[in-house]
Amino acid sequence: MKHLKREMSYHLMLLPGMLVLVLFTFVPLFGLVMAFQNxxxxxxxxxxxxxxLQNFKFLFVLPDSKQILINTLIIALGKMILAIVIPVCxxxxxxxxxxxxxxxxxxxxxYLPHFxxxxxxxxxxxxxxxxxxxxxxxxxLFGVDPIMFMASNNWFRPLMIITETWKEFGYGSIIYLAxxxxxxxxxxxxxxxxxxGRWKQMFHVTLPGILPMIILMTTMSLPNILxxxxxxIYNLYNPLVYETGDILDxxxxxxxxxxxxxxxxxxxxxxxxxxxxxxxxxANKLAGKLTDRKIF
Amino acid sequence: xxxKINISDVIIFLVVLVMGLxxxxxxxxVVALSFSDSASATANRVRFLPVNFNLNAYKxxxxxxxxxxxxxxxxxxxxxxxxxxxxxxxxxxxxxxxSKKEFRAQGIYMKLAIFAMLFPAGMIPLFMVVKDxxxxxxxxxxxxxxxxxxxxxxxxxxxxxxxxxxxxxxxxIDGASPFQVLWKVMLPMSLPALATLSLFCIVGHWNDxxxxxxYINRTVNYPxxxxxxxxxxxxxxxxxxxxxxxxxxxxxxxxxxxxxxIVVSVIPLLLxxxxxxxxxxxxxxxxxxxx
Numbered sequence: 001m002k003h004l005k006r007e008m009s010y011h012l013m014l015l016p017g018m019l020v021l022v023l024f025t026f027v028p029l030f031g032l033v034m035a036f037q038n039x040x041x042x043x044x045x046x047x048x049x050x051x052x053l054q055n056f057k058f059l060f061v062l063p064d065s066k067q068i069l070i071n072t073l074i075i076a077l078g079k080m081i082l083a084i085v086i087p088v089c090x091x092x093x094x095x096x097x098x099x100x101x102x103x104x105x106x107x108x109x110x111y112l113p114h115f116x117x118x119x120x121x122x123x124x125x126x127x128x129x130x131x132x133x134x135x136x137x138x139x140x141l142f143g144v145d146p147i148m149f150m151a152s153n154n155w156f157r158p159l160m161i162i163t164e165t166w167k168e169f170g171y172g173s174i175i176y177l178a179x180x181x182x183x184x185x186x187x188x189x190x191x192x193x194x195x196x197g198r199w200k201q202m203f204h205v206t207l208p209g210i211l212p213m214i215i216l217m218t219t220m221s222l223p224n225i226l227x228x229x230x231x232x233i234y235n236l237y238n239p240l241v242y243e244t245g246d247i248l249d250x251x252x253x254x255x256x257x258x259x260x261x262x263x264x265x266x267x268x269x270x271x272x273x274x275x276x277x278x279x280x281x282x283a284n285k286l287a288g289k290l291t292d293r294k295i296f
Numbered sequence: 297x298x299x300k301i302n303i304s305d306v307i308i309f310l311v312v313l314v315m316g317l318x319x320x321x322x323x324x325x326v327v328a329l330s331f332s333d334s335a336s337a338t339a340n341r342v343r344f345l346p347v348n349f350n351l352n353a354y355k356x357x358x359x360x361x362x363x364x365x366x367x368x369x370x371x372x373x374x375x376x377x378x379x380x381x382x383x384x385x386x387x388x389x390x391x392x393x394x395s396k397k398e399f400r401a402q403g404i405y406m407k408l409a410i411f412a413m414l415f416p417a418g419m420i421p422l423f424m425v426v427k428d429x430x431x432x433x434x435x436x437x438x439x440x441x442x443x444x445x446x447x448x449x450x451x452x453x454x455x456x457x458x459x460x461x462x463x464x465x466x467x468x469i470d471g472a473s474p475f476q477v478l479w480k481v482m483l484p485m486s487l488p489a490l491a492t493l494s495l496f497c498i499v500g501h502w503n504d505x506x507x508x509x510x511y512i513n514r515t516v517n518y519p520x521x522x523x524x525x526x527x528x529x530x531x532x533x534x535x536x537x538x539x540x541x542x543x544x545x546x547x548x549x550x551x552x553x554x555x556x557x558i559v560v561s562v563i564p565l566l567l568x569x570x571x572x573x574x575x576x577x578x579x580x581x582x583x584x585x586x587x
Contacts (some may be wrong), residue, residue, distance in 0.1 A: 009474035010391035017388040024441040025412040030423025106316040117503035269418025
């Protein structure tokens with residue numbers, strides 16, 4: 001009896017949150033029907049005509065789709081690789097710094113960009129890589145003509161990858177710095193007795209020590225392959241670089257919210273949700289197998 | 297320990313220094329711009345020290361009614377949003393932290409929550425629901441649809457599971473109801489976790505500009521970040537179809553004023569930054585706890 005009463009309280013606690021989830025996560029799922037319709041806002045979902053897989057077929061023949069997918073994959077993959085490599089290297093190097101106040105100050109500074117929005121950082125990036133900005137000023141010292149980074153299809157993707165890495169590497173290094181502290185100091189002493197210098201110690205003690213964490217973080221980042229970073233690109237791109245900079249998420253926004261082709265945008269969103277879910281479930285499973293940790 | 301400084305030390309020091317400066321200098325430049333005069337800022341003569349130091353940009357902001365209106369909308373949104381986020385997070389995390397023996401429906405709720413996290417319906421279907429329930433153009437459109445941050449719920453659930461069972465059982469033997477156990481036993485034990493999650497919510501709400509682009513039609517009701525995006529993207533980016541237009545766009549004449557607005561918009565984050573630094577390590581390590 002007491003047990004039942006307690007369970008009633010648990011249901012009660014979950015009620016408000018579940019109401020929000022039902023209304024804003026489960027009810028919108030019915031809207032996915034639009035992906036199979038030729039949706040006309042005036043007629044609503046019940047009045048619009050069903051067209052089967054026509055929207056999906058259209059996406060497959062649309063020349064832009066292939067380019068958008070390629071852009072998404074390249075930008076996302078570049079970011080994923082650097083999101084592991086740079087924070088790991090930075091953590092390893094910072095670990096070697098013995099001047100305490102310097103280490104603390106650097107940490108304080110490199111975490112900061114993570115907490116600033118892309119709205120703000122976009123104007124910073126536009127200035128730095130602008131036509132008369134500091135990067136071009138430095139390049140001109142070497143006799144390089146100024147580059148319009150923001151309008152160049154050669155530069156836009158690398159720029160997105162570099163600036164994202166710049167924003168997040170400090171924050172990304174925290175997890176590795178935390179992992180470093182749990183390495184047994186005895187291992188370093190043993191290595192030193194064996195005559196290992198500092199670089200050797202870094203590669204043979206420190207790096208293996210944080211390897212499980214590197215594997216976990218790599219696995220958990222795999223689902224991001226379709227997330228090229230909407231906020232960053234939305235704030236930095238323009239029609240001159242759509243060819244190399246347009247990604248799935250910006251495409252959905254433009255087609256859906258700006259051009260009001262609801263059905264087409266919903267179809268793209270649906271594909272992304274399905275693939276995204278499969279990727280997350282696989283990554284979670286893989287993480288459970290490779291390490292003993294899981295996210296859920 | 298070795299005291300000798302060798303070439304490796306110098307190289308490592310320099311690399312770390314350069315990486316640190318790369319994060320600091322671009323932001324410092326914005327501060328310098330905000331204290332410079334408009335002409336120097338536009339002519340791109342400002343590097344790391346203000347040119348013709350003055351407070352004109354800040355004086356202009358003081359008189360800018362829309363800036364402060366948006367600022368206040370953001371403040372209200374952060375407060376309401378964080379309180380509601382945390383309330384729902386706590387109320388969901390506690391029952392979910394129970395085993396299936398203690399709470400038979402735990403499994404079903406958990407599956408629903410995870411499904412909700414894994415399978416978003418997408419921008420357009422959610423937009424339609426927000427429109428249909430009449431949230432458009434209200435501050436609630438930026439709060440209610442995202443009121444349950446499921447990732448946070450799972451973090452807190454895991455944290456609750458790490459609290460010794462005996463504490464709960466003792467309270468239950470004394471006749472405490474689940475609400476009392478949650479309030480008097482679990483929450484006081486979870487203060488660092490609650491602080492971390494609240495800070496995540498605060499930063500998330502303060503920095504979000506996009507929800508308002510979707511759901512707020514009248515620009516006078518924009519929160520601060522959306523307002524700043526609107527002024528820094530001085531004209532419609534999608535109209536930039538040639539290089540000359542882009543050059544014009546990048547040479548905004550009010551660069552010092554925009555910089556000052558950016559600085560003021562970042563100040564609230566800097567005020568909580570010491571707390572952020574103290575707690576986000578907890579948060580990140582929490583994210584990788586064992587199942």
